Amino acid sequence: xxxxxxxxxxxxxxxxxxxxxxxxxxxxxxxxxxxxxxxxxxxxxxxxxxxxxxxxxxxxxxxxxxxxxxxxxxxxxxxxxxxxxxxxxxxxxxxxxxxxxxxxxxxxxxxxxxxxxxxxxxxxxxxxxxxxxxxxxxxxxxxxxxxxxxxxxxxxxxxxxxxxxxxxxxxxxxxxxxxxxxxxxxxxxxxxxxxxxxxxxxxxxxxxxxxxxxxxxxxxxxxxxxxxxxxxxxxxxxxxxxxxxxxxxxxxxxxxxxxxxxxxxxxxxxxxxxxxxxxxxxxxxxxxxxxxxxxxxxxxxxxxxxxxxxxxxxxxxxxxxxxxxxxxxxxxxxxxxxxxxxxxxxxxxxxxxxxxxxxxxxxxxxxxxxxxxxxxxxxxxxxxxxxxxxxxxxxxxxxxxxxxxxxxxxxxxxxxxxxxxxxxxxxxxxxxxxxxxxxxxxx
Amino acid sequence: xxxxxxxxxxxxxxxxxxxxxxxxxxxxxxxxxxxxxxxxxxxxxxxxxxxxxxxxxxxxxxxxxxxxxxxxxxxxxxxxxxxxxxxxxxxxxxxxxxxxxxxxxxxxxxxxxxxxxxxxxxxxxxxxxxxxxxxxxxxxxxxxxxxxxxxxxxxxxxxxxxxxxxxxxxxxxxxxxxxxxxxxxxxxxxxxxxxxxxxxxxxxxxxxxxxxxxxxxxxxxxxxxxxxxxxxxxxxxxxxxxxxxxxxxxxxxxxxxxxxxxxxxxxxxxxxxxxxxxxxxxxxxxxxxxxxxxxxxxxxxxxxxxxxxxxxxxxxxxxxxxxxxxxxxxxxxxxxxxxxxxxxxxxxxxxxxxxxx
Numbered sequence: 001x002x003x004x005x006x007x008x009x010x011x012x013x014x015x016x017x018x019x020x021x022x023x024x025x026x027x028x029x030x031x032x033x034x035x036x037x038x039x040x041x042x043x044x045x046x047x048x049x050x051x052x053x054x055x056x057x058x059x060x061x062x063x064x065x066x067x068x069x070x071x072x073x074x075x076x077x078x079x080x081x082x083x084x085x086x087x088x089x090x091x092x093x094x095x096x097x098x099x100x101x102x103x104x105x106x107x108x109x110x111x112x113x114x115x116x117x118x119x120x121x122x123x124x125x126x127x128x129x130x131x132x133x134x135x136x137x138x139x140x141x142x143x144x145x146x147x148x149x150x151x152x153x154x155x156x157x158x159x160x161x162x163x164x165x166x167x168x169x170x171x172x173x174x175x176x177x178x179x180x181x182x183x184x185x186x187x188x189x190x191x192x193x194x195x196x197x198x199x200x201x202x203x204x205x206x207x208x209x210x211x212x213x214x215x216x217x218x219x220x221x222x223x224x225x226x227x228x229x230x231x232x233x234x235x236x237x238x239x240x241x242x243x244x245x246x247x248x249x250x251x252x253x254x255x256x257x258x259x260x261x262x263x264x265x266x267x268x269x270x271x272x273x274x275x276x277x278x279x280x281x282x283x284x285x286x287x288x289x290x291x292x293x294x295x296x297x298x299x300x301x302x303x304x305x306x307x308x309x310x311x312x313x314x315x316x317x318x319x320x321x322x323x324x325x326x327x328x329x330x331x332x333x334x335x336x337x338x339x340x341x342x343x344x345x346x347x348x349x350x351x352x353x354x355x356x357x358x359x360x361x362x363x364x365x366x367x368x369x370x371x372x373x374x375x376x377x378x379x380x381x382x383x384x385x386x387x388x389x390x391x392x393x394x395x396x397x398x399x400x401x402x403x404x405x406x407x408x409x410x411x412x413x414x415x416x417x418x419x420x421x422x423x424x425x426x427x428x429x430x431x432x433x434x435x436x437x438x439x440x441x442x443x
Numbered sequence: 444x445x446x447x448x449x450x451x452x453x454x455x456x457x458x459x460x461x462x463x464x465x466x467x468x469x470x471x472x473x474x475x476x477x478x479x480x481x482x483x484x485x486x487x488x489x490x491x492x493x494x495x496x497x498x499x500x501x502x503x504x505x506x507x508x509x510x511x512x513x514x515x516x517x518x519x520x521x522x523x524x525x526x527x528x529x530x531x532x533x534x535x536x537x538x539x540x541x542x543x544x545x546x547x548x549x550x551x552x553x554x555x556x557x558x559x560x561x562x563x564x565x566x567x568x569x570x571x572x573x574x575x576x577x578x579x580x581x582x583x584x585x586x587x588x589x590x591x592x593x594x595x596x597x598x599x600x601x602x603x604x605x606x607x608x609x610x611x612x613x614x615x616x617x618x619x620x621x622x623x624x625x626x627x628x629x630x631x632x633x634x635x636x637x638x639x640x641x642x643x644x645x646x647x648x649x650x651x652x653x654x655x656x657x658x659x660x661x662x663x664x665x666x667x668x669x670x671x672x673x674x675x676x677x678x679x680x681x682x683x684x685x686x687x688x689x690x691x692x693x694x695x696x697x698x699x700x701x702x703x704x705x706x707x708x709x710x711x712x713x714x715x716x717x718x719x720x721x722x723x724x725x726x727x728x729x730x731x732x733x734x735x736x737x738x739x740x741x742x743x744x745x746x747x748x749x750x751x752x753x754x755x756x757x758x759x760x761x762x763x764x765x766x767x768x769x770x771x772x773x774x775x776x777x778x779x780x781x782x783x784x785x786x787x788x789x790x791x792x793x794x795x796x797x798x799x800x
Contacts, residue, residue: 038757078756083701084497088741091493107702110604114620114699181591183603183702209588210704308755428538428598428606 029073030066030334030345032057033093035103040080042237044267045319049104050076051309052323055301056293060331062300067331068338070345081237083107090115099337099351100124100330106184109142116141117433121348122355124333126326127152127261127284131187132421134385136356139422140437143355145329146377146388150417151409152260152282153188153232155390157195158407159258160230171200176228178219178235178243181207185234188260191417192232198413204228213239220246233259240268248275255280258392265319269395276395280403283393285325285374287400289316292369293324318393318400325374332368333358340440356381357440375406381439387411446793462643479632484625491624492697494738499628499635500692501737505717505729506642507685512715513723514646515678516658517567521560521579522714524586525683526690527706528556531596533691534605538598545610545618549634549691556687557680559586564679568672571661583708590703597703604702607695618695627696634692638685643726645681654678655724686714713737720771722781731782735774740767 036050037043057074066072077089086108090101101116101123103109109129116123123142125133131150133142147155160175161167177192179185189205196203204226206219220243223231231252233243240263247257255278259268264281272279289298294316301307302315314320337346337354346354359378365371377388387409394403426432446467453459463469483495508522532555536548563582567575590596597603609619616622617630645651653674656664665671694701713736721732743763747754754762778785792799 036756039760076756078760080760083698083705087698088493088744091489092745095487095489107604107704110606110700110702111698114607118620182704186603211584211708424600425606428600428608 028345029071031073031075031093031096031098032100032330033075033077033089033096033098033102035079035086035089035101035105035108036076037079037081037104039078040082042081045237045262045265046081046104047308048265048267048314048317048319049323049326051307051314052320052325053102053327054323055297055307055309055315056324056327057331058306059297059300062304062306063296067334068344070338072331072334079103079105079108081105083111087111094119094121097347099334099346099348100355102126102326102330103129106130110183113139113142119348120352122352124326124329124355126322126329128184130425132418132425134383134387134418135422136380136382136384137422137435138426138432139384140356140381140435141352143379143384145358145379145384145386146284146375147390147409148385148387148414148418149187149234149260150191150414151385151387151411152390153191154195154410154413155282155407156232156258156260157192157199158410159392159404161199162404162407167199173201173230174204174226174228175201176204176206176223176226176231178206178208178223178231178233180213180235180239181209184236188232188234191413194413194417195410206231208235208239208243213237214242216242216246217249220250220252223247223252224250230256230258233257233263235259235263240265241271244269244272244276244279247279248272254278255394258282261322261390264393264400266317266399267319274397277397279395281393281395281400282390283318283400284388284390285318285321286372286391286402287316287318287321287393288373289313291316291371291373293328293373294321296369297324321373328368328370328374329355329358332360332364352437353440355379356384387414446790446796448794460647462647476636479636480629484629488624491628494741496624496628496631496697497693498733498738499631500689500697501714501717501733502730503635503638503692504686504689504714505721505733506639506726507682507689508714508718509721509724509726509729510642510646510654510685511678511682512718513725513728514651514658515654515675515682517564517675517678518572518576519579519682520576520708520711520715521563521582521586522686523706523708523710524583525556525560525686526693526710526714527586527590527703528559528683529553529687529690530605530694530706531590531703532556532687533695534598534607535596537608537610541608541610544612545695546612546630546634549688549695552691553684553688556690557684560679560683560686561676564676564683567675567679580708583711587703587707590706605694605700607698607700610695618699620699622696622699631692631696634688638688639726642685646726650674650677658724716771720774720781722783725781725783727786728781728783731786735770735782736767739770740764743767 034053037046057072079086090112098121101121106129109125125144127147129144131148133139133144134148192203259281261282269276269279333355337350340353341350361376377386379386389406389408391406392404393400448465451466511517511519529552532552533548566578607618609616615626617626653669657674717732717736720735722728740763743766747759
C-alpha cells in the first residue's frame with residue numbers, strides 16, 4: 001500500500017510541474033525576475049546584493065507607485081550560485097514575460113548569452129560575465145556596464161603607477177595576481193600580460209583552485225618568498241577573507257593588496273579583524289547610507305518592515321549599494337524603454353532598446369538621489385559597457401572609505417582585446433546571428 | 444489482480460530469457476516509450492529543457508557508473524571528469540571537423556572517455572574498494588586541472604568555457620541557441636534509449652556475467668577462467684564511454700555551453716548518489732535514481748508557488764534541501780538495496796494481491 005501512495009504522490013507531483021508554466025502574469029505590471037543566492041558557499045556576498053536589488057525596486061513601487069504608473073513585480077529565484085539551478089530559474093520565469101535577466105554569476109551568464117537573442121530577453125550583467133559582451137554589435141542582447149574586468153585590471157595598474165609616482169616607475173617591479181582558478185579569475189590575465197610587456201613589470205600568477213579556497217597558506221608562503229610589490233586579487237566568496245587573513249599573517253603590507261570590485265564586500269575583510277585594516281578594493285559605488293536614495297529605501301522599505309536586512313546599518317554597505325546600483329540600471333532601462341515606445345507595459349525587446357540608449361548624466365543622478373554614490377554613465381549601440389572609471393576603496397577596520405580619485409581605465413589597451421574576443425566568439429560559434437536590431441538614438 | 448501472469452506460458456528458451464517476460468511489463472514499457480516519443484515532444488519547454496533532457500542525460504551517466512560500481516563492484520569517484528572528457532572531446536572534434544554530423548562526434552567522444560577511463564582503471568587490478576575510490580579521485584582532480592590549464596581544450600577562449608556552435612541534423616538545428624527543446628529532447632531520448640538497450644544486452648551476456656562474477660568474488664572468478672585485468676578494464680572502458688557520451692550530451696544538448704566547473708567532484712558524487720539510491724546493479728534503478736536525485740528537488744521547489752503558498756525563494760530552497768535529505772534517508776532505511784529493489788518488491792506484492800501469502 002505504501003508503494004501505491006508513492007505512485008500517487010509522484011503522479012501528483014509530476015502533474016504540478018506540468019501546470020506551472022501555464023500560470024500567466026498580470027498584464028498591468030512589469031515582471032522583473034532577479035536571480036539571487038542567499039544560500040550556498042557564496043551567500044555571504046549574495047545576500048547583501050539581493051537585499052539591495054529587491055529593496056530599491058520595492059522602494060520605487062512604494063514611493064513612486066512603480067515606473068510610469070506601472071508597478072514592478074519583483075520576484076527572486078534562488079540559484080545558490082549553481083549553474084544548473086540558474087538555468088532552471090531562467091526557464092521557469094520565461095513564460096511570465098520577464099523583461100530582463102540578471103544572472104549574478106559568470107557561469108550562468110555564459111549559459112544564457114546564446115538564448116537572450118532567441119527568447120528576446122536582454123541580459124544585464126553589471127560588471128561581471130563575459131567581457132567581450134561589451135561589443136554591442138556582436139552581442140546586441142547583453143549589457144555589462146559600467147566596466148569590464150579588463151577595465152578593472154587596467155585601473156589597478158594605473159593606480160599602482162600613481163602610487164609609485166608615474167607609470168614609468170613600474171619598470172622592474174613585480175606584480176602578483178591572486179586569482180580563483182576558474183574562468184572568472186583568469187579573465188584579467190591577458191590584459192595584465194600585455195601591460196607587463198608595455199610597462200616592463202614582471203607578472204607573477206598565483207592561482208587558487210576552487211577546492212582550496214579556504215586553504216591558501218602554501219600559496220602565501222610562496223608570495224612571501226617572491227615578495228611582489230603589489231598584488232591584484234580577482235577572487236570571490238570564501239576565497240577573499242582567507243586571502244586577506246593569510247596576507248595579514250605573513251605581514252604583507254595591506255596597502256599593496258588590491259582586490260577587484262567583487263573582492264570588496266564587508267564580509268570579505270571583517271573576518272581578518274584588525275589585520276584587514278588598510279586592505280584595498282576597486283569599487284564603482286560609494287559606501288554609506290547618507291545618500292538620499294538610501295534614506296528613501298530606509299523610509300519606504302526598511303522602516304515598514306519590507307526588507308530582509310538584519311539591521312538598518314546594513315543599508316549602504318558596499319555590496320548592498322552594488323545591488324541598488326544594479327536595480328537602478330534596471331529601473332532606468334524600463335523608464336527609457338517606456339519613453340522610446342510610448343507604451344507603459346514594456347516587453348523584453350523594448351527593454352533592450354531602453355538599456356541600449358541609456359544615458360545617466362549628472363542631472364539624472366541628482367533626481368535619483370545618487371549624487372556622489374555613483375558616477376554618470378552611458379552605453380551605446382556599439383559599446384554596451386561604456387568602460388567607466390572606478391576608484392580604490394580602503395577598509396578602515398569598520399567600513400570602506402574612498403582612497404583615490406575616480407580612475408579611468410586604459411581604453412586604448414582594453415578595446416582591442418574586446419574586439420578580438422568578440423570576433424572570436426562570433427566565429428567560433430557558427431550560426432551566431434548578425435546584428436539586425438536597429439539602433440536608437442541615445443537619450 | 445491486474446498484474447498477474449497466470450496463463451502466460453513460455454514455450455521457447457528465448458521467451459524465457461526475454462527482458463520483459465511478463466505481458467503487463469511489455470505493455471507498460473510500450474506505454475512509457477509511446478508517451479516519451481509521441482506525447483512529451485509537445486510538452487512545454489520548461490518540462491523538456493529543465494526536467495526531461497537532464498533527467499535522461501543523468502540516467503545515462505548513472506548507467507555508466509552503475510556498470511562500473513554496480514555490476515563490476517569497482518567504486519569510482521571520477522564520473523564527473525569522464526563526463527568532462529566527453530564534453531571537451533566532442534567540442535574539439537566538432538571544431539576541427541565542423542562538417543561531420545554532431546551525433547557522430549557525440550558518440551565518438553565516448554571513445555576518448557573510454558581510453559582515459561582504461562588508463563585510470565589500470566590500478567584497479569591491484570587495489571580495491573575505498574582505495575580504488577581514492578585512485579579515481581586522483582583522476583577526477585587531475586582531469587579537472589587539465590580542463591582549466593590546457594587552453595587548447597577550449598580553443599584558447601578568453602573566458603575558458605565551451606561555446607556550443609549550431610549543428611544540424613536533417614537540416615534541423617539540434618545544438619546551439621536556435622535548437623528547439625523538442626528536437627534536442629528527441630535526439631537525447633533516441634541516444635539514451637539505444638544505449639540503454641545496448642547496456643541491457645551487455646549486462647545479460649557473457650561480458651556482463653563476467654563483470655558480476657568479478658564483483659561477487661574476484662578470486663573465484665579468476666579460478667573459473669575469467670581474466671581479471673581484461674574484465675575490469677572493459678568495465679572501465681564501457682562505463683567511461685557511457686559517462687563520456689552523457690557529458691557530451693550534457694554540454695551540447697542541455698547546457699549549450701559552459702565552463703569546466705560543471706564537471707567537478709560534486710558532479711561525481713551527484714551521479715554516485717543516483718546509483719546508490721536507484722540501486723546498485725540495476726538499469727531501471729539508474730533511471731529511478733536520476734529521477735529522485737535530479738527531478739524531485741525541481742518538483743519540490745515548484746510546489747509552494749504552484750499551491751500559492753507565499754514563501755521566500757531561499758526558504759523554499761532550504762525546505763527542498765531538507766525534504767530531499769529526509770526522503771533519501773527514508774528510502775535507504777526502507778530499502779537499503781535502492782529504489783530498483785523497492786520496485787521489484789512492489790511488483791511481487793502486486794502479483795499476489797489481494798491474497799498475499
